[in-house]
Amino acid sequence: MALSQEQRDALNTYVRERMKTLRCPLCGNNVFKGYGVLKIEVGDLEPSGVTWDATTMPFAAMVCTVCGNTLFIHLGKPGAGLTE
Secondary structure (H helix, E strand, O other), rough: OOOOOHHHHHHHHHHHHOOEEEEEEEOEEEEOOEEEEEEEEEEEOOOOOOOEEEEEEEEEEEEEEOOOOOEEEEEEOOHHHOOO
């Protein structure tokens, strides 16, 4: 899901308020930028390829401003207040 600048700012604020001690596991930096929201379908996959009881979970792609490592943070609720 592509985000407008306003939505990106809201995402950065949302994550920053909830993850005050977030540090990059590769370089130790504590400044991340949110670039978008991914929606991942999670469910029970049968060997036949059929998915049962699937649900969609939103994740924020947070990119370290020093090394570029990307962390995916589960937003816990659809869109974390972001309008689609």
